[in-house]
Amino acid sequence: MASMLSQLSPSVTNQIRMDHTHVLTAFHQYEIGSSARVKRGLVDHVCLAIEIHAQLEEEIFYPALRAVADSEILRKATPEHDEMRGLIARLRYMPVDDPVFNDTFFALMRHVMHHVADEETLLLPAAERLLPEQLGALGAEMSRRRLELAGPRAPEIAGSVARSLSLGAMLAAGSAALAGAHLLTRHRTADRLSAARSRSSRLGS
Ligand SMILES: [Fe+2]
Numbered sequence: 775m776a777s778m779l780s781q782l783s784p785s786v787t788n789q790i791r792m793d794h795t796h797v798l799t800a801f802h803q804y805e806i807g808s809s810a811r812v813k814r815g816l817v818d819h820v821c822l823a824i825e826i827h828a829q830l831e832e833e834i835f836y837p838a839l840r841a842v843a844d845s846e847i848l849r850k851a852t853p854e855h856d857e858m859r860g861l862i863a864r865l866r867y868m869p870v871d872d873p874v875f876n877d878t879f880f881a882l883m884r885h886v887m888h889h890v891a892d893e894e895t896l897l898l899p900a901a902e903r904l905l906p907e908q909l910g911a912l913g914a915e916m917s918r919r920r921l922e923l924a925g926p927r928a929p930e931i932a933g934s935v936a937r938s939l940s941l942g943a944m945l946a947a948g949s950a951a952l953a954g955a956h957l958l959t960r961h962r963t964a965d966r967l968s969a970a971r972s973r974s975s976r977l978g979s
Pocket residue numbers: 828831851855889893
């Protein structure tokens with residue numbers, strides 16, 4: 775199993791980018807005028823994806839990067855996750871028709887977008903510069919841990935998809951990614967982009 779994971783897993787940085795894309799794509803489906811059922815399904819799905827992603831980064835990615843780098847962005851990454859967790863806890867128990875439901879979700883997504891921008895423009899490139907030999911092994915470790923975390927929450931994942939039936943196809947694809955189905959479809963495009971990025975960064979240095 776361990777060797778299969780290391781062969782099939784995207785690198786840790788590409789896995790993080792894929793998670794970000796998934797969360798932002800789900801957010802872009804959110805409309806104030808949608809039914810309560812669709813909004814509940816989308817919000818629950820986004821919240822679960824953020825929770826699993828944040829835990830994976832805190833257990834695997836941040837410690838690896840901290841071992842070779844120190845920066846304000848890296849130090850504030852986990853406290854920012856905690857702010858997101860606070861908003862997620864409020865959303866979980868808030869009825870969709872609460873007057874501040876939309877604003878609370880938008881506040882969460884403002885935090886997410888700011889945080890994702892810092893990670894994608896600073897932390898991921900730093901990891902690719904400083905840890906090039908470890909990205910594959912860290913990706914395999916992240917895939918293994920993802921399966922552990924997503925497995926017990928499969929009913930939640932399925933429930934959020936079912937509640938937003940009109941978005942079912944998109945969320946079903948996202949749920950598969952959340953649960954680690956990328957292991958079965960190696961992301962050659964992402965790997966090619968990564969190789970091109972590192973080639974251009976070498977040319978630029
Ligand atoms: Fe993060």
